Amino acid sequence: MEKVVFAIPSYPEAYEELFIELENDFLVYKNFQSQESLYEFIQSNEIDYLIVEKDLKGEPFYDFLKLIAERSQLSIIIYRDNNEEISLMVKGEIDIPVFDINEFKPGKMEKDFEVLNEINEEKQNNEKMKMWEKLTNVSNDKTEKSGNVLAISGFKPGLGKTDIAISFSWWLSESNYKVALLGYNLQNDDLCERLGFDRTKNKGLVAAHELYLAKELSYQALRDTMVEYNAYCDVLIGPYVPEDTEHMTEDFLLNVIDLCRSQYDFIIVDTECNNYSIAYVPILKEADFVLVPCTTNVSDLYHLQRGIKNLKDRYDIPISKFDVILNKATEGGHIDEDIIMKNTGIECIASLPYSKSILRAAENEKPAVKGLRNRSIQKGMEQLTYRYVGRKNKYRDTVKPGILHLKKEVVGNAKRFASFGKPS
Known part of the structure; x- marks a missing residue:
């Protein structure tokens, strides 16, 4: 079952509507509230579709999308108050627009930069550095997973x-x-x-x-x-x-x-x-x-x-x-x-x-x-x-050789027992 993740915190009603629309055919995850929590989830889970709004709390959107594109394989859909289209995209009834990361390059986000400049520069840089270090610190250690x-x-x-x-x-x-x-x-x-x-x-x-x-x-x-x-x-x-x-x-x-x-x-x-x-x-x-x-x-x-x-x-x-x-x-x-x-x-x-x-x-x-x-x-x-x-067993794709060997031995003995006394 394909997995869909939402990150449109400014539109909770839209999320609930899409959740009801998609949950029968897809495994739909919760609506993430920030880039940080979303990125941590993506690193520890395989997902197929990401519906995200460009004003998601965190770093400049261009930098964040570039980070996701470099470290994960998923289809990114930008939310633009288009519930019906998004539903059809995920269901494969219409094509998902080719994702153009250049659309969100700095320079097209003047409003975001005006807001950032109003914040104390030193405090802002410290907070950004802490968050960005956490985002980019990808680890396979169990303690990094949730x-x-x-x-x-x-x-x-x-x-x-x-x-x-x-x-x-x-x-x-x-x-x-x-x-x-x-x-x-x-x-x-x-x-x-x-x-x-x-x-x-x-x-x-x-x-x-x-x-x-x-x-x-x-x-x-x-x-x-x-x-x-x-x-x-x-x-x-x-x-x-x-x-x-x-x-x-x-x-x-x-x-x-x-x-x-x-x-x-x-x-x-x-x-x-x-x-x-x-x-x-x-x-x-x-x-x-x-x-x-x-x-x-x-x-x-x-x-x-x-x-x-x-x-x-x-x-x-x-x-x-x-x-x-x-x-x-x-x-x-x-x-x-x-x-x-x-x-x-x-x-x-x-x-x-x-x-x-x-x-x-x-x-x-x-x-x-x-x-x-x-x-x-x-x-x-x-x-x-x-x-x-989204699956039954955590290790469903792995088979223990010992179990296979035992199964083979049991089946072999059963066949020999069934054929005992019969003419060859």
């Missing part, structure tokens, strides 16, 4: 948020993605019990907070407070009781996410559904994507519709950041994917059947998701993976 932050949230309890967070984390780690699962439900965290871990004083969010207060919180220190869930998945369990979180701050929770970004492919955050919690609105704003479960119950659709509208109008969180998954905990209800799309304008990207009976399984099976064998569940997990990655 993982996707996926907040799993909702607008009422009992939607299966934790079920999905645990299951998807396990699924991704089985697909060779390195995952951090963060327990940010400060009022009712049950990751520890659901995964069969023992609570200890030196593990979890509370231990990380003590390190933060002592100014000793680094990635390695944070890693020591996490519990290994699978070969590629680390879990930061939440607090045992809400009183343990009284002195925690929004800055601390965001700092933990920042430390994880450079070390993991995915940071999955099991959040609350409380507008007044420090682990809700700030986390949704920080996340690259917000995955919201909805069941087949009519009241859950009502909460979904009202909740997303509230976050957009009150907190300026764009609708395009939200993804909906149909969690059929009440199988046989009236709500389906088409009704959700009609009432919210958001398409369901996957569905999971009978979540409470299958995902949780028996109480003595911990973690229950390790026993996932249902094909419908696996299909839902594959849909989620493809939505956020």
